[in-house]
Amino acid sequence: MRLGQQYAALTLLLLALWQGCVMLHVLPPQAIPAPLTILQQAWTDHALYADALPATLQSVGAGVVIGELAATIVAIACIFSQASELALRGIGIVLYALPPLVLTPLLTVLLRGAQPQVILAAIGVYFPVLSATLVGLRQIDPRCADLVALYGGGKRALLRHVRLFAAMPTLLAGLRMAAPAAVLGAMLGEFGGGRPGLGALLLSTMGAGNPARAWGVALVATLLSVVLYALFSIGSARLRHRAVPSLLALSSGLRARGVAATHPARLVAGTLASAAIPLVIWQAAPSLFGISPILMRTPSSVMTYLLEGPDAAEARQTLLTALLQTLPLSLAGLAGGLGCALVAALLVSLDRQAERLVMPPLLFLQSVPLVVLIPAIVLVAGRGIGATLLVACLVTFFPAMIVLMEGILLVPRAPIDMLRLYGAGRFAFARHVTLPAALPFLCAAARIVAPSALLGVMVAEWLATGTGMGDLLNEARSTLDYGMIWSVALVTVVLSTGFYVAVEAAESLLLQRRAGGGSLLKKPSLSSLPNIGKAIGP
Amino acid sequence: MDASGPVSGGVAAIGIGRRFTAAGTIVQALDTVSMTLSEGSFTSIIGPSGCGKSTLLRLIAGLDEPDEGSISVLGRAPRDLHAEGAIGMAFQEPVLLPWLDVYRNVTLPLRVLRRAARNDRDQVMALINLVGLGGFAHFRPEQLSGGMRQRVAIARALVTNPAVLLLDEPFAALDMLLRRAMNLELQRIWLERRATTVLVTHGIEEALLLSDRILVMAAGPGRIVDAIDVAAPRPRDISVLTTPYFVSLAQRLERSLMAGHPCA
Numbered sequence: 001m002r003l004g005q006q007y008a009a010l011t012l013l014l015l016a017l018w019q020g021c022v023m024l025h026v027l028p029p030q031a032i033p034a035p036l037t038i039l040q041q042a043w044t045d046h047a048l049y050a051d052a053l054p055a056t057l058q059s060v061g062a063g064v065v066i067g068e069l070a071a072t073i074v075a076i077a078c079i080f081s082q083a084s085e086l087a088l089r090g091i092g093i094v095l096y097a098l099p100p101l102v103l104t105p106l107l108t109v110l111l112r113g114a115q116p117q118v119i120l121a122a123i124g125v126y127f128p129v130l131s132a133t134l135v136g137l138r139q140i141d142p143r144c145a146d147l148v149a150l151y152g153g154g155k156r157a158l159l160r161h162v163r164l165f166a167a168m169p170t171l172l173a174g175l176r177m178a179a180p181a182a183v184l185g186a187m188l189g190e191f192g193g194g195r196p197g198l199g200a201l202l203l204s205t206m207g208a209g210n211p212a213r214a215w216g217v218a219l220v221a222t223l224l225s226v227v228l229y230a231l232f233s234i235g236s237a238r239l240r241h242r243a244v245p246s247l248l249a250l251s252s253g254l255r256a257r258g259v260a261a262t263h264p265a266r267l268v269a270g271t272l273a274s275a276a277i278p279l280v281i282w283q284a285a286p287s288l289f290g291i292s293p294i295l296m297r298t299p300s301s302v303m304t305y306l307l308e309g310p311d312a313a314e315a316r317q318t319l320l321t322a323l324l325q326t327l328p329l330s331l332a333g334l335a336g337g338l339g340c341a342l343v344a345a346l347l348v349s350l351d352r353q354a355e356r357l358v359m360p361p362l363l364f365l366q367s368v369p370l371v372v373l374i375p376a377i378v379l380v381a382g383r384g385i386g387a388t389l390l391v392a393c394l395v396t397f398f399p400a401m402i403v404l405m406e407g408i409l410l411v412p413r414a415p416i417d418m419l420r421l422y423g424a425g426r427f428a429f430a431r432h433v434t435l436p437a438a439l440p441f442l443c444a445a446a447r448i449v450a451p452s453a454l455l456g457v458m459v460a461e462w463l464a465t466g467t468g469m470g471d472l473l474n475e476a477r478s479t480l481d482y483g484m485i486w487s488v489a490l491v492t493v494v495l496s497t498g499f500y501v502a503v504e505a506a507e508s509l510l511l512q513r514r515a516g517g518g519s520l521l522k523k524p525s526l527s528s529l530p531n532i533g534k535a536i537g538p
Numbered sequence: 539m540d541a542s543g544p545v546s547g548g549v550a551a552i553g554i555g556r557r558f559t560a561a562g563t564i565v566q567a568l569d570t571v572s573m574t575l576s577e578g579s580f581t582s583i584i585g586p587s588g589c590g591k592s593t594l595l596r597l598i599a600g601l602d603e604p605d606e607g608s609i610s611v612l613g614r615a616p617r618d619l620h621a622e623g624a625i626g627m628a629f630q631e632p633v634l635l636p637w638l639d640v641y642r643n644v645t646l647p648l649r650v651l652r653r654a655a656r657n658d659r660d661q662v663m664a665l666i667n668l669v670g671l672g673g674f675a676h677f678r679p680e681q682l683s684g685g686m687r688q689r690v691a692i693a694r695a696l697v698t699n700p701a702v703l704l705l706d707e708p709f710a711a712l713d714m715l716l717r718r719a720m721n722l723e724l725q726r727i728w729l730e731r732r733a734t735t736v737l738v739t740h741g742i743e744e745a746l747l748l749s750d751r752i753l754v755m756a757a758g759p760g761r762i763v764d765a766i767d768v769a770a771p772r773p774r775d776i777s778v779l780t781t782p783y784f785v786s787l788a789q790r791l792e793r794s795l796m797a798g799h800p801c802a
Contacts, residue, residue, distance in 0.1 A: 143633045146601050151650040151698070152621035161650060165637050 007361060031379040033212040038219065041212035048201060049220060056198040056224070059114055059186035063121020064228075067182070068175065070122065071129035079137050079163065080155060090274025091281075096127040097496035098489075099455035100188050101462065101470065105477040105485050108192030109295050117189030117197065124181030132174025136167030172235045176367070179228035183221060184369040191462070192477075198224070198372075205375050206463050214375035221372040229367040268505045275497050297486035305483040318472065319487055326457055326468035327495075329385065333392020334453040338446055340393065341400035342438070349408045349434050350426045359405060366398040371459045378464045388460040395456040400445040407441030408434055443507035450499050454492070548734050549575040549598055549702065554607035556593055566759035567593045570607065573753060573762065577701075578732045582745035582752045584791070586799050590760025591738045595704050598736060599627055611702055623651050623698030626733070630707045632687040634679040634694075640666065641675040644693045651698065662697060668727060669693040685716045692724070696731060703733040710740065718776060721747055725773055742791055746784055747774055752791060756798025764794035 015035050021027045022034035029037070042049070074092075078085035100120050107116035140162055148158045190199025198221050205214040283298045285291065293301065306316055348354045374391055381387040411434055419429055461470025469488055476484035556568040567590040575581050583591050596602040597609055600616025611619055619625055626647075634643045645662055666675050669689040679687055688708055695703060705724075709717045721744050728735055728748070739745055745752045746768060754764040766787060770778060778784055 141631075141633055143629050143631075144635070146596075146599075146629075147627070147633060147646070148650055149601055150599060150620060150625060150627055151623055151647045153650040157650050161646065162635065165635065168637075 003360065030211055032376075033215055037212050038215045041210070042216040042220070045213060045216060051196045052198045052201045053220070053224075055114070055196045056117075056183070056186050056190065056221075059117035059189065059197070060121050060182050060224070060228070062114075062118045063123075063182050063186060064125050064175070064178075066118065067122035067125025067178070068129055068171075071126050071133055071174070072171070075130055075133040075137055075167075076159065078134055079159065086270065086274050087277055090271070090277045092127050092130060093271065093275055093500055094278040094493060094497055095123050097451050097500045098493050099451060099458055099496065100124065100185050101191070101455055101458050102473065102489050102492045104188050104192050105473060106296075106489060107189065108477075109482065109485070110291065114189075114195060116192050117186045117195075117199075120185035120189040121182040122185070124185035125175070125178040128178040128181065129171060129174035132170040132177070133167050136170030137163045139170075140166050172232050175235075176229055176232040179232060180225040180367045180369040183225040183228065184371055187221060187369070187372065188459070202372060202375060203463070206378075211376075211379050214379060218372045218376050222368045225367055225369055226364070229364070265505075267508050268501055271501050271504065275501065279493075295482060297482060299490055302483070302486050302490045306487055309483065315484060315487065318484070319491065322467075322469045322472040322488075323491065326454070326461065326470070329388050329468070330392060330450075330454045330457045333389050333457060334396055334446065334450055336389065336393040337396025337449065337453065338400050338442065341397050341404055341445065342442060344397075345401055345404035345408055345438065346430050346434060348405065349411075350430060355405065355409060359402075362398060362402050362405065366402055368398075370395045370398075371456055374460050374463050377460075383464045383466075385465075388457055388465055391456040391460045392453045395452045396449040399452065400442075400449050403445040403448060404438055404441050407438050407444075411437045440507060440511055443503055443510060447500055447503040447507065450503065451496055454496060548577045548579065549573070549609075549611050549736070551594075551598070551609045552607050554594075554597060554604040554609055556590070556597065556602070556604050556606075568597075568604070569759035569761050571760070571762055572607075573765075575734055575736065575751075577734055579750045580728060580735045580737070580748055582737045582739055582749040583755060584739055584742070584745050584752055584795065585755030585760075586757050586795070587740075588760075589755040589757035589798075591755055592706055593760065594755075595627075595706050595736060595738050598702070599625055599704050619702075621651070623647055623653075624700055625702045625704065626695030626698060626700035627704040628688070628691045628695045628706065628708045630710050632679070632691040634687055634690055636679050639676045639678050640671060640682070640690050643679070643690055644697050646694060647698050665693050665696055668696075668730065670723060685712055685720060688712065688720065689723070692727070696727070696733075699731075700733055703728075703731075703735040705735065705737045707738055707740065709744070717741070717744070722773075722776075724748060729772060742788055742795075743779060745791070746779060746787060747776070754791065754794040754798065763798045764790075766791055766794075 018027070018032075019034045019036055022029050022032065022037075033041075074088050078088060100123060103120060103123070104116065107119055111119070137159075140158075144162045145158055148154075148161060153161070187197065187199030187202060190197035191203055198217060202214075202217050202221070205217055208214070279299055283300060286293045286296045286298060297305065306312055306319070309315065348358050371391065373394070374387075377387050377390055377394075381390050419432065424432070457468065458470035458473070461468040462474045463470075465471070469492065473485065473488050475481075476488065551571055551573050553570045553572055554568060555566070555570055558565050558567055571590075571594060573581075583594065585591055593602070597604055598611060598616060600611070600618075600620060609616060612624060616625065635646065638646070641662065644666060645658075648658065663672075663675065666672060669692055671686060671689055671693065674682065674686065679690070682690070688711075692705075692708065695705075709720050712720060725748055737745070737748060749768050752766040752768065753762050754766070755761065756763045768787060770783065779788070
């Protein structure tokens with residue numbers, strides 16, 4: 001592929017530039033070591049990697065398989081029964097909205113060995129794959145159903161002959177998108193302690209005074225998820241009718257069917273009701289599975305801990321202080337990332353050639369678990385608020401830009417001629433057509449990346465700044481303060497799910513108020529998918 | 539509306555009605571539609587958009603149930619015929635599965651019916667030849683032209699050797715010359731297979747060329763307003779359309795259509 005060769009050449013050029021800048025002292029070598037230095041250090045550390053890489057690989061592999069199987073089974077259940085979809089949607093949203101870092105100490109409390117890593121990797125895979133698979137399973141021509149019915153086939157025959165095949169490319173696209181989440185989940189699981197892995201190695205580079213090693217670990221983790229991404233890309237390229245909008249598909253899959261047609265109030269009520277289901281399961285879990293109520297606190301006992309316990313006032317104060325450090329940073333990072341993504345997407349949309357050129361590297365960069373760069377970012381930006389904000393912006397920028405670009409690629413080009421009749425240029429088109437058309441996708445982007453912003457801030461706090469919820473979680477873990485661990489979990493679940501639901505409501509309100517805006521966009525049907533795919537495909 | 543009486547091998551509809559609810563209002567899509575199509579006949583249904591042609595076809599196919607009246611195909615409820623593959627259908631678009639080649643697309647009904655396709659290989663290849671796609675059996679839909687895809691859809695509709703063939707504007711998306719060629723092909727295939735065929739169409743030329751009888755429908759509510767018999771030997775050539783007989787039929791057809799058209 002010629003385009004691929006061009007990108008490879010560009011990458012080599014950038015690396016050479018990087019090397020040159022460090023050698024000419026344009027970049028400080030103690031913050032950003034030269035690529036060759038990093039490579040040299042990685043070679044010296046090969047024994048470390050030989051220990052860590054297989055462990056992480058194993059967790060990622062098992063997690064991908066488990067997450068993928070669970071997602072496929074649940075997706076098929078959703079096709080067969082709407083009730084099960086409503087119930088499972090709540091669990092999905094909570095699993096997606098909850099930063100996996102919060103689960104790390106919980107899982108290390110409850111499980112042994114590599115299980116926490118595997119489960120976190122599986123959770124990272126589950127939701128993107130479920131959403132993408134659902135989109136694929138549903139996106140069939142209704143006449144295909146007629147065709148199957150004509151020969152006496154029911155829902156099962158339709159699934160077997162049509163839906164499963166129609167879902168293959170979206171399923172692979174979901175896996176592709178989930179690859180970095182799986183790597184990240186496994187590494188966050190390794191934060192829990194004890195066992196070897198890239199996560200533990202990353203943790204150990206903090207404050208080790210070896211910048212080349214910190215960069216090396218980050219790059220190896222990046223390489224791992226890039227390899228996974230490439231594997232799933234090869235898989236989808238082998239399907240002839242490949243190509244699906246990646247995150248856009250996910251974002252529409254995250255919604256209940258026909259969100260635009262649902263009244264926002266009813267949507268919120270329905271989502272909240274289904275999101276309450278995981279809380280009920282949590283409440284019942286200790287008695288159901290025979291887990292010690294000391295180790296696993298239920299939501300009600302967390303409330304008791306925070307309201308009536310002996311140290312309730314102190315615990316509340318600690319939690320509130322941490323929350324007030326973490327929340328503003330997350331929101332600011334989210335706003336920064338979304339804002340930059342919107343501006344960048346609008347600028348790119350001015351030129352049709354640029355749109356096509358920018359998508360492949362974007363998809364590639366999106367697959368980098370940017371959180372692993374935190375030690376490296378700390379070397380560049382220090383341990384202050386700046387570093388945390390940079391992390392939050394970075395982790396939100398790339399996925400948000402992909403969603404926006406995919407939305408913008410759906411804007412038909414015909415209006416440009418209409419506006420040109422009145423002497424309008426590209427900027428006028430961007431203002432009058434592209435920007436309004438992109439707004440619903442900005443909402444979708446906010447919904448999709450908000451959990452990443454929170455996660456980015458919390459990991460930065462855990463690893464670098466020693467403030468906020470991330471640090472509180474780390475502290476509580478090392479002092480075995482189970483009440484606090486589960487309190488952080490409850491507060492984060494409620495906040496992140498609440499945010500998700502609120503943005504979803506805003507989105508449906510927006511879509512409802514301008515049904516016209518919705519009709520401007522071509523509906524991403526099965527027939528239009530290949531074109532989008534050509535634009536963004538690897 | 540017809541004196542030929544019930545025919546076991548054909549299609550019989552008695553006083554069927556079908557309503558839909560759209561945006562809170564009830565739309566009478568079909569109102570007391572009755573018709574009898576004799577076994578092995580070719581019938582066209584013609585009428586303005588929204589007159590319920592496709593609804594009627596779906597009712598005959600057993601993909602939908604009427605609110606009033608009854609419909610029977612081969613003397614039985616259409617639904618009961620599904621498991622036998624006795625009804626074949628082609629839509630306005632080919633609706634092919636993009637991940638299957640021509641052969642696998644054509645044999646899809648056999649797999650849904652759980653009939654072993656392996657023994658039928660020669661017959662299926664003969665069918666693919668019949669629709670003029672010999673040599674293309676292992677092409678994928680994306681590698682075929684629009685006309686070829688529509689032939690695949692017709693071969694698929696014929697693969698179970700159905701007693702009833704339902705065609706819902708199958709050539710509407712094709713250009714005029716290709717459409718004419720496909721009409722002649724359809725006539726050839728029909729002469730060979732002799733399935734009871736119902737063609738929903740907008741095209742007067744197409745209807746006259748192919749049909750034993752043409753049913754003219756009007757909208758609001760959907761109903762049959764005229765039935766025109768075409769008594770001319772087959773195979774018919776495009777040139778027959780300029781004969782006085784066909785010209786007078788075309789004029790009558792046009793009058794009936796105009797009378798039932800909402801703009802008239």
